[in-house]
Amino acid sequence: MENKYLELSRIELSTVGRKLRIMLLADDRHPAGAVRDHINAFSLYSSNTVEIVNPIHAECLANSFNSEIDVIIIHYSIFTLSHYFLPVEWACQITRFRGPKIQIIQDEYRNIDSMKAQMFTLGIDSVLSSLSLINIQKVYGGPFMERTNVYSSLPGYVSERLLQLPKTPLQNRQYDVVYRGRKNVSLGLLSKEKEDIGTQMSLLADEWGLDVNIGSEESERLYGEAWEEFLTSGRAMLGVEGGSSIFDFDGSIQKDVEEHIKHNPEAGFDSIWEAILRHHEGNLVHKTITPKIFEAILLKTALVLYSGEYRGILKPGKHYIELKRDGSNIKDVVAKLRDQAFLTNLVDTVYTEITQRQDLTFQYYINRIDEVVKDILKSNASDGISFGETFFKEKLAFTIVGHNKKENELRETVNQLKQNILNLENEINSKN
Numbered sequence: 206m207e208n209k210y211l212e213l214s215r216i217e218l219s220t221v222g223r224k225l226r227i228m229l230l231a232d233d234r235h236p237a238g239a240v241r242d243h244i245n246a247f248s249l250y251s252s253n254t255v256e257i258v259n260p261i262h263a264e265c266l267a268n269s270f271n272s273e274i275d276v277i278i279i280h281y282s283i284f285t286l287s288h289y290f291l292p293v294e295w296a297c298q299i300t301r302f303r304g305p306k307i308q309i310i311q312d313e314y315r316n317i318d319s320m321k322a323q324m325f326t327l328g329i330d331s332v333l334s335s336l337s338l339i340n341i342q343k344v345y346g347g348p349f350m351e352r353t354n355v356y357s358s359l360p361g362y363v364s365e366r367l368l369q370l371p372k373t374p375l376q377n378r379q380y381d382v383v384y385r386g387r388k389n390v391s392l393g394l395l396s397k398e399k400e401d402i403g404t405q406m407s408l409l410a411d412e413w414g415l416d417v418n419i420g421s422e423e424s425e426r427l428y429g430e431a432w433e434e435f436l437t438s439g440r441a442m443l444g445v446e447g448g449s450s451i452f453d454f455d456g457s458i459q460k461d462v463e464e465h466i467k468h469n470p471e472a473g474f475d476s477i478w479e480a481i482l483r484h485h486e487g488n489l490v491h492k493t494i495t496p497k498i499f500e501a502i503l504l505k506t507a508l509v510l511y512s513g514e515y516r517g518i519l520k521p522g523k524h525y526i527e528l529k530r531d532g533s534n535i536k537d538v539v540a541k542l543r544d545q546a547f548l549t550n551l552v553d554t555v556y557t558e559i560t561q562r563q564d565l566t567f568q569y570y571i572n573r574i575d576e577v578v579k580d581i582l583k584s585n586a587s588d589g590i591s592f593g594e595t596f597f598k599e600k601l602a603f604t605i606v607g608h609n610k611k612e613n614e615l616r617e618t619v620n621q622l623k624q625n626i627l628n629l630e631n632e633i634n635s636k637n
Contacts, residue, residue, distance in 0.1 A: 210341045213333065213358040214564055216573045225253040225578065226273050230260050230299075231280035232290070236428035239496040240282050242364040246567035247278070249365070252575050265294035270302050276578050279308040285323050286316055299327050305581035307574070309333045311360050313344055314392055314449040314491075316456060325349040330581045333574070335360040340491050344452065356577065359516065360447065361496025362567045363560060367503040373437040375505075375549060379416070381542050382406060382509060383439030385432075386421035390477050391462045393450030393486050397474065402443050402511060402528070409532055413539045419443070436500060441507040441526065441542055446515060447495035451485045458485055494518055502559050505552045509538060518565070524555040 231244045247255045253276075258269075260283060270277075277299060284290040285308070299306065308329045310320070313336060324332065331354045334341055338357050345355045386403040389396050403419045410417040418439065427435050436442060453459050461481045466472055472480075494515040501508055508525035521527035526541050528534070541547050563569050 213356040225275040232282035250568040250571035260295040321349040380439040381415040382417045384443035395450035398445040446492040446513040448491040452489040
């Protein structure tokens with residue numbers, strides 16, 4: 206089947222047909238509310254019957270994939286290269302399953318080659334990616350994906366649960382600005398902005414007398430109700446575009462970074478940048494709007510963001526307060542943060558516009574995934590797979606996720622097996 210790259214938003218809805226039974230493999234115990242909202246949306250909005258199964262905690266029994274299961278969807282909360290998230294027994298059963306198989310994936314910056322090999326072994330028919338169409342073709346091209354359709358979608362949508370939560374009036378909030386960033390030294394300058402904007406605002410806050418609660422350490426991250434309470438403790442939240450400006454296809458960049466740190470324990474970002482990262486910067490640039498931004502909007506917390514595209518959804522001045530990367534407009538930012546009428550109008554405007562857009566709702570997203578399922582069933586994408594190919598894939602799946610191999614050993618194994626897969630593909634195609 207010719208590889209196709211499609212916008213999920215362009216899928217037209219058809220008449221609801223036979224009700225299918227979908228097994229959704231997902232970490233429904235994930236601490237982040239945004240992740241659980243994404244998982245629960247399938248049960249809330251699918252026209253099919255959805256059974257949520259957590260392979261981290263559920264034993265894979267012989268009858269786990271019984272004849273009543275029509276479709277398997279692997280949620281992005283399940284990292285399919287890890288034995289912890291996807292034990293060998295589950296991987297092998299997925300490989301044997303002959304019905305449609307869909308994988309939702311996000312943060313596709315690392316382990317790309319290994320992930321594509323695993324998609325091939327599991328027999329994934331369609332992938333839902335947070336990448337743009339242009340980047341999807343660069344990331345998901347190649348022989349392993351010839352049978353796979355890849356759809357571009359957003360990493361998050363409007364949560365009905367957050368819509369129902371009470372909104373704390375801006376005048377009753379403790380802080381002027383709140384933020385939780387993240388340090389990541391190997392994903393390029395775009396990813397580093399998650400840390401930079403917090404550092405920048407902390408320095409400016411001291412100078413301008415702003416009351417802020419900002420942190421970028423892993424120990425400072427918040428989840429669940431604690432995160433939502435944190436968002437409503439600030440009149441505004443800092444933010445940047447999600448994404449990366451370095452893609453590590455074969456894991457070699459991360460390996461080089463780790464080696465550099467091993468030999469230079471005190472190395473900071475500048476040292477790592479000069480030694481390794483600058484040579485890879487911009488090899489592929491992915492930018493998107495993040496679930497965190499939707500959460501702030503739905504809780505009526507104003508946004509202070511670096512300028513960006515935000516998938517064409519947000520505009521500076523209308524939907525958020527723009528903070529220049531050099532901090533040169535901080536006087537204007539502070540004035541707006543202290544203008545109660547301006548802030549109230551800002552949060553009301555973006556809240557109204559975002560919540561009225563049907564294409565940003567989880568229902569819109571899930572309804573189109575239902576159409577993806579129908580399309581796979583119509584095209585019989587899973588037919589014609591021989592016992593020999595299934596056996597080989599099962600062996601490879603066992604190799605990839607089994608035994609908790611170290612990453613460097615896994616990389617060598619996958620590289621060796623890639624050629625075997627290509628040889629098998631050529632043999633199958635020649636026989637067909």
